[in-house]
Amino acid sequence: MKKVRVTTAILTMAFLSLTAMSCRDTKKVEGHQDDSMMEHDNSMMDHNDSIMDHDSSMLNNDTMDTSNTMMDSNMQNTDAKQVVADYMAVKDALVATNKDAAAKAGNKMVSTLKGFDVSSYTAEQQKELKDIITDAKEHAEHIGKSEMDHQREHFKSLSKDMMDMVAITGTDATLYQQFCPMYDRGSAWLSMEKDIKNPYYGSKMMTCGNVQKEIKSTM
Template sequence: MKKVSVTTAIMVMTFVSLSAMSCKDSKKEHSVDAMHSEMNHDEVMNHDNLNTPNDVVDNNVQTSDAKQVMADYMTLKEALVATNKEDAAKAGKKLESSLKSFDVSKYTAEQQKELKDIIADAIEHAEHIGKSEMDHQREHFKTLSKDIIDMVAITGTENTLYQQFCPMYDGGSAWLSMSKDIKNPYYGSKMMSCGKVQKEIN
């Protein structure tokens, strides 16, 4: 009888001991899982933070706003090449509208500040182009082009652009084109091929 109760006692103790160990392992696994889950969460959080305005933005991915501004700028340039005041005015107004709706929030804090300054200046020149005579349109286009070149340095471009330069107009004036061929927006047909490619922007 005594033997049976000793055996029973040993079995009970073994069972309790095994249960305790099993419970510990389970807790350990749970804490490892929790830690792993937390690490994953942190990784996700850090990944999300890459998209915040205070981090570096990939300039190779041009935003749709930047694409629209560039498309409107090119339409304006073509109108000036053709010496078409009405088309240039329309393009100037369209560009003004695109600039006003440009969302800078996707860029870093420093880039946002620069873009806001560039856009404010560009809007003013686009507005003047929308209501001026051809000579004044071309004057404003010179400064507007500088603004757009500065903007592209921040936003990047998906298409190859050519920064072109006319040494004759107003002490030298630059503009952007999607073609290597020189079509001068400052003189139109008077001096269509006056200028050179200064640099290629990719």
């Protein structure tokens, strides 16, 4: 009986020892698996952070490009819009047969044309615009220092320059290309109003002419 009890005790201790070793091995395996999972998760997080950084960089670049394009467009629109506004001031002064007002508007237009920034246009458009601006400045200068009859002569050529310019720059308002068949074998001009108010004759033949073309807003 004593031997049996000793044997039983030895077997019990051996079993407990094996159980403890098994538990330790299991914990090691589980610990290894946990560490592996943590490393995998960290790798995935780093990968996701890299993607987010890349996407943010792309978004920032796209935003900057869009902003730069909008700035160029706004600059282009402002310059073109101001030239048209100055031209309309000259036209209105001639309609009213007001030499001084026409001269003042002509000089203002010269200043605006000198500051016209063509850098946002294509190389071909820049060349065309520079030629147009050079010619338009010359006619605006003459309007700024001439008598009414001479102002109207240069206004005819200035109007041709404006039509060529608007064909390139576009317009932020609807314009009407109008035509008088009586003045200098036929002469055209631009107006923001559909009704005819003749700048070549003023009150002498105020409604002489017709609308040749409607130029829709492109901005």
